[in-house]
Amino acid sequence: MMIGYIVAASTPFEFIATLDPEKPISLYDYVAVDHVEYDPSRGELINVRLLGQIVKLYRDPYSAKRDLPLYNVIRDVSNNILEVQIAKVKVLGYVEGGELRQPKHPPRIGTSVYLAEREDVEELFKVEHGLCVGRLTSRDLEICLDLNGIKRHLAIIAATGSGKTWFSVVLIEELLKKGAKIVVIDPHGEYVPIRDSIYRLGPYTAKVIKVSEHHVGDLMYKIGVLDSDPEAIANAAGVPPGAKKIRYAIYLAWSYAKKVRKAAGRPVGLSFLRKVLYTAMRGETALNKLFQQYKVEGDFPMTDLKHLASRDRHAVFSALTYLKRLQRLGVFAPRSTPLSKMLGDITIINLAGVNEEVQDYVVSHLVNRIFQARVRHVRSLKGFQLPWPVVLFVEEAHRFAPPKTLRKTKSYEALSRVASEGRKFGVYLVIISQRPSKVDPDIISQCQSQVIMRIINPKDQEAVRESSELLAQEFLENLPGLDVGEAIILGPIVKLPVVIRVRDRVLEYGGSDIYxxxxxxxxxxxxxxxxxxxxxxxxxxxxxxxxxxxxxxxxxxxxxxxxxxxxxxxxxxxxxxxxxxxxxxxxxxxxxxxxxxxxxxxxxxxxx
Known part of the structure; x- marks a missing residue:
């Protein structure tokens, strides 16, 4: 169906067309023009069908004057005014030999513009082993994403209430169908209902790992005290950064506990650290008796602990109090929860019920363990190995990977390593955030594929523009106008940038608004x-x-x-x-x- 003509600004990359104002043409729809291109391999001109996408659409009154007509003029001649519909079209290319090629010559002014045939559009987005997440906003045509695009990491970005969690659940469904193993970092427990609705999708296993005893979960996530470092334990306990002596007391107790584990060959937890500090409070004689129970080589940290207990009992008492508070959470234990017990087809890490410091530490600990398990498998190293790649979904990524200039988190280091090296070892990142301006730009730029939904905040729009080389200015301008459930998808996960409406989901989630x-x-x-x-x-x-x-x-x-x-x-x-x-x-x-x-x-x- 012919809908208009090329009228201006024709280049190999875009052109301006005037369209029939009576025909219902929509933004983001696809058009075609007949074009002549030189083929150097043949040494001759060839006729091709050049495809393009409407990225800007508006109507104007036809007028020779620069100024628009006044109100009283319009009132008298409104039925006789001439209207033009103008479209800016981004040139996508032409299909030759099964590949999309870019033109080297601009189409001619005055060339007829046609609505692209359904078969032509299908050919643009045809993929094998696709993740079918929705349909074109402009046509009733299913769009499937390239499964291999996940290897280059993905960012899902949208304002609150725009449908980012909905899209995430749909993507999870499609990945599960392809046999993927998924781990979801869930700060608020929004993904927990997936476990109870997984049967709707098929015979998949879903596990919920909780961090707080009072929240939903099949298994409690435990972190081995000596698998961490004393600074991280102090942060998780809520010790102020400037409380150097309290942190030093925790460090000394932790160092001694590590020596005891090596000498005695048994795991120790927070109870032992508290025992060491409590004994130090009782004086040097009691501390010496404790030291004599274990054959620990070397004098450090026994001497330093004696000095601190004699000079600053308040610091030791405060450290004891912080560790007691931390122990009540139940997260730290003598041994870490084995990964083999935690992982199913989809594993949801329910972080609800603990403070941000503990969430940060749990995410850092878990991500590092998953990454190291994949490294061991790929390089055939000793230790626990994960024999299959993992897709790691990180909800509210701005909590765990903020810009380094804003604040430092322990999980940033783990996520940054996955973003830069994960593709080599089969750990793939899906970053989800409503505030891209508060996610570290180095991490978000590593996510070469992006799913962008409605964004209104100018700072977040600018962050998206800086992180994406493929997002055209026209798409950026249209972000506030996207409806709930509509998304712009670009990067290796699709052949071309595309605007879709996300399909209905099968699995449940708990992130919807309260009515x-x-x-x-x-x-x-x-x-x-x-x-x-x-x-x-x-x-x-x-x-x-x-x-x-x-x-x-x-x-x-x-x-x-x-x-x-x-x-x-x-x-x-x-x-x-x-x-x-x-x-x-x-x-x-x-x-x-x-x-x-x-x-x-x-x-x-x-x-x-």
Whole structure:
């Protein structure tokens, strides 16, 4: 279908076209023009079909004068005014021998512009083993990303509420289908519901590793005290940077503990460090008795610890207090949690419930272990090896890898190493952030592929422009105008920059906004939790409550002396009855603590 003509500024890279104002042409749609190009291999001119994408679209009144007509003029002649539709078209190239080639000559002024055929557009984005994440915004055409593009790292950037977590979950689904092993760094527990909905996608294993005892998880992440360094332990404990003597006391206790482990051949944890400091508080005689229990070579750090305990008991007492506070978190232990127990098809590291210093340390510790395990496998070194590549998703990356000039984090070093060396050893990074201006530019620039959704903040727009060599000014100008769920994708993960609408997801996540009108109208969770405890003698888990919230109530039912609720889960109906004080679920069985029962309890206030 012919839609217009080339009228100005024709170069091998772009041209200006006037389009038929009556035809519904959309921004980012694809056009084609007939073009003559010289083929040096043949030594002759050839006819090609040149493809382009509309990157700017606007309408103007046709007027010979520079000034626009005044209001009273428009009022009188509005039905007779001539309108022109102008499009700026970025030249993509022409397909020759299965490859996209760039023209060396500009198309002629006056050449007809056509809407590109569906087959031509499909050919532009055709990939094998694709990650099918959405469809073109301008056409009903599925877009699949190049799986191998993940090896060059990926950044997902968007303002809050624009759909970045949604896209991340869709990408996770596609990677799982291809057999990928995924680790998600999750600061708020938003990805935890994936575990309970993974069955919808297929027979995949999903594990949640928690850092706080009070949050959802299948396994607690433990860090071996002596696998770290004393400065990191002091930071995690919250010791102020300027408290040199307190930090020194922790360092001395840690150094002695390391010597004891080497001499005794057994692991030691925070309890032992506290024991050393507590003994030092009791005086030199008690400390000497402790030292005599272990055959430790060398006088250091025993002498220094004696001197510090005699000169500054307050520093030792404060160090003891900080370590006691740190021990309550339950993160540090004599041994680190084995990676072999943690990793499934997808492993979600639930960092909710601990402070930023502990989160930073856990991320640093985990990322370094994963990286070293891959290095051992590739180089056939001794120690635990990971036999398959890992895709590492880092949500809220600005927490862990801020610019070095802003603040220093321990996890920055680990993530920076993965960004620069990970592709050689099969550790691939997916950075997710709503504030790209607060992510270290060296790390974000290593992410050669980018998924950019709506961004309004000018500083963040500038950060995106500086980090991406492929983002044209026209795309940058249009970032605030993207709808929720729309994204610009560019880099090795696609053949050409493309604007898509993200497809529906299968897996659940907990990052959606709260609907205040519903939330404030009535709160049934208190009564439901009270009744739940009556039946199961325990509190319902957050993941169970989230799963229950996604069920739909069809109707309440009463039959004889029984009270029940009919629910809708996906496309199946589930009945929950309360008989003789026992819940009966048609899907899960009698007396089972399932999310169907919890949802029914929210509706049945009084059970008889």
């Amino acid at each position: 205040l009108a519903t939330t404030w109208k009535v709160d049934k969770t208190a009564d439901a939790s009270r009744l739940w405890r009556r039946y199961f003698n325990s509190a319902p888990s957050p993941s169970l409550i989230l799963s229950a919230a996604r069920l739909k109530i069809l109707r309440k039912i009463r039959e004889g002396g029984r009270v029940g609720v009919k629910l809708l889960e996906d496309n199946r109906e589930v009945d929950v009855w309360f008989e003789n004080g026992v819940p009966v679920c048609s899907a899960c069985g009698v007396g089972k603590p399932c999310h169907h029962v919890y949802k029914a309890l929210e509706e049945v206030v009084e059970v008889r």
